[in-house]
Amino acid sequence: MINGHGDDAFRFGRPIRANFSSNVYAHVDQEPLLAHLRSRLEVIRNYPEPEPYRLEKALSARLGIDPASVCVTSGATEAIYLIAQAFHGAHSTVFQPAFNEYADACRLHGHTVVSCVQPECPAPVSGKQALVWICNPNNPTGGVIPKSELKALISSHPETVFVMDASYGFFTREALLAPAEAVCYPNLIQLHSMTKRYAMPGLRLGYMTGPAALIERIRSCRMPWSVNALAVEAGLFLTDHPDTAPIDRDALFAETDRLRTQINALPGVEALPTQTHFFLCRLAAGRAADLKHYLAEKQGILIRDASNFEGLDARYFRIATQTPVENDALVCALGAWLQREEVQR
Numbered sequence: 001m002i003n004g005h006g007d008d009a010f011r012f013g014r015p016i017r018a019n020f021s022s023n024v025y026a027h028v029d030q031e032p033l034l035a036h037l038r039s040r041l042e043v044i045r046n047y048p049e050p051e052p053y054r055l056e057k058a059l060s061a062r063l064g065i066d067p068a069s070v071c072v073t074s075g076a077t078e079a080i081y082l083i084a085q086a087f088h089g090a091h092s093t094v095f096q097p098a099f100n101e102y103a104d105a106c107r108l109h110g111h112t113v114v115s116c117v118q119p120e121c122p123a124p125v126s127g128k129q130a131l132v133w134i135c136n137p138n139n140p141t142g143g144v145i146p147k148s149e150l151k152a153l154i155s156s157h158p159e160t161v162f163v164m165d166a167s168y169g170f171f172t173r174e175a176l177l178a179p180a181e182a183v184c185y186p187n188l189i190q191l192h193s194m195t196k197r198y199a200m201p202g203l204r205l206g207y208m209t210g211p212a213a214l215i216e217r218i219r220s221c222r223m224p225w226s227v228n229a230l231a232v233e234a235g236l237f238l239t240d241h242p243d244t245a246p247i248d249r250d251a252l253f254a255e256t257d258r259l260r261t262q263i264n265a266l267p268g269v270e271a272l273p274t275q276t277h278f279f280l281c282r283l284a285a286g287r288a289a290d291l292k293h294y295l296a297e298k299q300g301i302l303i304r305d306a307s308n309f310e311g312l313d314a315r316y317f318r319i320a321t322q323t324p325v326e327n328d329a330l331v332c333a334l335g336a337w338l339q340r341e342e343v344q345r
Helices: 031-039 041-045 053-063 075-086 101-108 147-156 194-198 212-219 229-240 249-264 288-299 324-344
Strands: 070-073 091-096 112-117 130-135 160-165 188-193 206-209 269-271 278-283 316-320
Touching (some): 031 041, 031 229, 053 070, 053 206, 053 229, 070 075, 075 101, 075 206, 075 212, 091 101, 101 112, 101 130, 147 160, 188 194, 188 212, 194 206, 194 229, 206 212, 249 269, 249 278, 249 324, 288 316
Parallel strands (some): 091 130, 160 188
Antiparallel strands (some): 269 278, 278 316
């Protein structure tokens, strides 16, 4: 999956002026965080803590849970691979479509991997530890499984460990399981991402929460110094100042609705429903890969070709809402490509 993600502007020969390809909302004021990091650059002269004890303690205080129930990682992706390693050889069910790293990490560590369509319940497994991987809010669809359904599913399968990726939890109006509530389930691990909330994917910072016994099992697989010193400094600052880089979510959701309406007014493409600020689109004809290449090379606009998500085909692409000006530019460029394709047919 290493070459199948969004935010791959490095692949194209011209500068990208509008990036819709990752699910990060890029237009936040990062100056307070950057100023803090500039003032702490000397930390790179020494090794960081072998494990990010201070940040785990700070996060646990903020979340109202035991420090033993928090494990900080180098982005949520490290957490995914650590879980797969800790449960080597397990039977993993992945609710699809979903981030491909769940299945990739599981296969790397000898899991039997099967897929199911939400919200089907996992089949019983004999002789193997069973895991279920759920992205909620979902990447790439933007859908959210109702909280009541998740609680019922988790409670009805007490021998199954559920891995709930809540990396996009900030970006929805829907009710979700809060960490303090989730840790009461002995079979639930949640993944969280500071990367997404604070628009800093280059820094790599995430964490997982869950019952102490499960977190300790996973923590034992974490290599020393996996979270670098600047990432720890950023995490401590953001935990103490959670309102840094504010995002007007109501405005973002309203702009998402406007953008979807504009796209749906174009012939030959459909913007699918969402409960977040990102969503899938489906072409009536043609390939998303060709559209992506045209937009990047001719318009300086980057989208996410979503054809490599399981269950989706070559017609699907994903975009994340940005500023009104950028969104209008995308609609205009998309309309031009669709018109060109129609003429060529």
